[in-house]
Amino acid sequence: MRQPHPHATSGPARPAHFTVVGNPGSRRVALFRAAARAAGCPEPVVVAWRDVLCGEYILAEGTLLRIDSPGEDDEVDQLLRGSAFGPDWAPARAEGSAAWYRGFTAALRSIAGTAAATPGCTVLGDVDEIAAMFDKRRAHTLLDTAGVPVPPALDQGTRPVAGWEDLRTRLAASGLRRVFVKPAHGSSGSGVAALVLGPLGRASATTSAELVRTADGQVRLFNSLRVRRYTDESDLCALFDALAADPLHVERWLPKATQQGRPADLRVLVTAGRATHAVLRTSRHPMTNLHLGGQRGDLDLVRDIAGPGWRRLIDTAEQAAGCFPRSLSIGVDVLPAIGWRSHAVGEVNAFGDLLPRLPGLPGSAAEGQDTYSAFVTAALNTTGAAAATQGTLP
């Protein structure tokens, strides 16, 4: 497998043709294909995740390979984590992230192996880095070690959190009373709970996971578009016992800055090492995911309020992305602290560029480009490949 050279901008021009591993028909794939065509490249080949998971795919020689999210496809979801549920699998289930991660990383290794065996095939990114980003515990440690500001995490040592009682005991012992509990291999806010251990032994968990008890008393969790709050001891017990069946990452909930009273965070997209896009997300919940009621906030206002803090925030996002140097595009979630003076990195997202029609930051290399066009440009620059129209110039 060839790795892209970070600064190789010259070299023999050869026509670039892209392949994207993704879900055919998804917005992600459509947006990428459009960006590649707009750059004058031939229509990208789409390799379906479904076919990767079934071992039925080949890669073209010399292709530039983009790996995109396997998410939002029911069949792929069932292939990845259906084994954790058997007949009870449903796409909205919030559990099963450990099984999902095993399936996903096995598929990544398969792709890397196939790419390595395909002459001239260049992976745009790195499967090990993608795998690290999909393990929030590993990613947190990587960032922390590199000096990137991150919320302090609960040190689980070699003993993962086993359930509600265990979690509550260990949080109390660690002096952590406001935390985010996240499935270590989760995405899109699935299974994330903002937990507060309040006064008089009371606790409250805010989450998009809907707790459902079956007739025979089993607990099931479903992803919901409605963020709800659990405060009953029996509900909290059921919720966190169910979540703890998969590995969890637990970190301190640092109060976020707000805009019009709505907690805010920033998704900063770092392309080829530089921040190219940023979007402010605000919500009336601790979670700012757009599908959970989050809205795009006013970025200009933030730049005004944050002042010099804005540059530091962008620097932090780039520093965080620097921990994954072989990844061409990383979505860094930056959590501004109240007052906008300081911040911490909440998450790094390997597939963080689904930000349709978001223009590039003024003054960045991607000014005037959406995230997908920025990716295509960066891919062509770093691999020394040329778009077809450029390659055929006399």
Next chain:
Amino acid sequence: MSAQHLTEFHGLPVFDLPPRSAEAELPSADAVAWRLRIDWNESEEFGEIWQRFLNDVDTTRVAALIIGAWNEEMYDEAPSDELQYVIDAVPRFPALKAFFLADIESEENEISWIVQTDLSPLLQAYPALEELGARGAHQEFTPVHHASLRTLRLESGGMSAAVVRGIAESELPALERLELWLGSEEYGGDTTVADLAPLLSGARFPALRHLGLQDSEIEDAVAEAIAHAPVVPTLESLALSMGVLTDAGAEALLSGQPLTHLKRLDLHHHFLSDAMAQRLRETLEPAGVELDLSEQEKAEDSGGRLWHYVAVAE
């Protein structure tokens, strides 16, 4: 909706005392409302921040002071020590006119979990104070006599009736604005209309021009009492907003004493029907009343029951 950080207080822009590490330039002491609060990414404790404020700022010219988050864990203890800092520093603040305690958003701590403390000792220590505000689960208010206080604003998701009674028993001859968020019973809001009676009699606070009895689960009953309350003719502005005001409460308002003398009637966050909202507009707006009917809410159906929520509770 939830309570929001103040951006302006006592007519001044709010300015956060920067963390020690920031080395920022400070504004003129009398040009801003100073907010002191911990920075969640710094180790400096509130006591140290307070000392730094006294050292770095000419507090003799400070007119407005705000205390925000005073601790990373505000669940078990009221800000009694923090309030005592301010009380003990009376000689340092000869110009202080406005004070707000616990300017905290739900990202830091839920309003119902902010343990509040009796604010009367502060009023006694600062006889020239004109504006007092506080947010949280208010539990007590020792009746006071205070000749200067013009604005009292207590925000809460559930205010103890003892606080309402304590205020009602106070002598506040200069009080022009009184705003009380009564809140939800689930979070400790147990005020009844009987508790409000002294406030509504008009005899307590002769200077009162604005009355806000807001964020209440019994907003309909409050409206019914308001409809015949002697205090109303002396008011310029009335707020029955943020609570569970339904057509029944609005009907009572319309069939009671005239409200057309009001400059403003704030009913935002309500459960009124379109028809009732229209009747209110037709009755009051031609008389020049500025009517806020924004945030029309719908009851939530859960388990076959309809639930009406106040704007701020948990």
